[in-house]
Amino acid sequence: MPRLSLSHFEAALVFSLFSSIVLGIVTKKTDRERLRYGLRCFAYFVFSIFAIGWLMYLGHG
Amino acid sequence: MANTVAAVDTAGAAPGKWLPAVALAWLIPGAGHFLLKRNGRGGLIFLSVAVLFLLGIMMRGPMFHPQTGDLLTTIIYCGGFVGDLANGLFYFLAVWLGYAQPDVAGHVHDYGSKFLVAAGLLNILGMVDAYEIATGKKN
Numbered sequence: 001m002p003r004l005s006l007s008h009f010e011a012a013l014v015f016s017l018f019s020s021i022v023l024g025i026v027t028k029k030t031d032r033e034r035l036r037y038g039l040r041c042f043a044y045f046v047f048s049i050f051a052i053g054w055l056m057y058l059g060h061g
Numbered sequence: 062m063a064n065t066v067a068a069v070d071t072a073g074a075a076p077g078k079w080l081p082a083v084a085l086a087w088l089i090p091g092a093g094h095f096l097l098k099r100n101g102r103g104g105l106i107f108l109s110v111a112v113l114f115l116l117g118i119m120m121r122g123p124m125f126h127p128q129t130g131d132l133l134t135t136i137i138y139c140g141g142f143v144g145d146l147a148n149g150l151f152y153f154l155a156v157w158l159g160y161a162q163p164d165v166a167g168h169v170h171d172y173g174s175k176f177l178v179a180a181g182l183l184n185i186l187g188m189v190d191a192y193e194i195a196t197g198k199k200n
Contacts, residue, residue: 004119011172018109026190
């Protein structure tokens with residue numbers, strides 16, 4: 001089995017992508033709504049990654 | 062009123078109606094949706110769970126084993142074990158074929174461990190979705 005090493009940012013992006021896909025599938029009723037919700041979830045995840053990252057950076061001093 | 066009626070109908074649904082789809086969804090992620098003829102959604106759930114699980118294994122993420130002690134230890138280890146177990150056949154194959162890694166220090170192993178649990182939690186969402194489709198609560 002090949003060994004894989006992801007950075008924290010890459011791991012967070014991969015997690016965000018697949019979580020958004022499943023959240024979009026299970027929460028909405030039409031394909032259009034699922035796509036929009038999945039994209040919105042992914043955008044929220046990415047925004048949170050940067051926002052919390054900067055918060056920790058600035059809070060750490 | 063309509064919600065109440067729907068809830069009563071769902072609670073009264075015979076296990077024979079939803080159990081095969083939910084059991085199959087647990088064993089093979091997305092398979093419950095295939096059984097219910099929702100192939101596209103089943104395929105996406107399978108892809109998402111399989112890729113996260115595979116990445117977790119490739120990052121040498123350790124599996125959780127149930128462990129009790131103080132409250133936090135119990136929640137983390139028992140919860141993590143349930144999350145791992147929710148991967149169904151992927152979990153059993155990884156354990157039987159020797160891909161379950163020992164717990165070692167390192168941030169990549171730690172991410173891998175979380176990927177394995179996250180894959181299981183996403184599969185639980187897929188199982189709930191299969192249940193709702195099987196009982197007619199959702200199309």
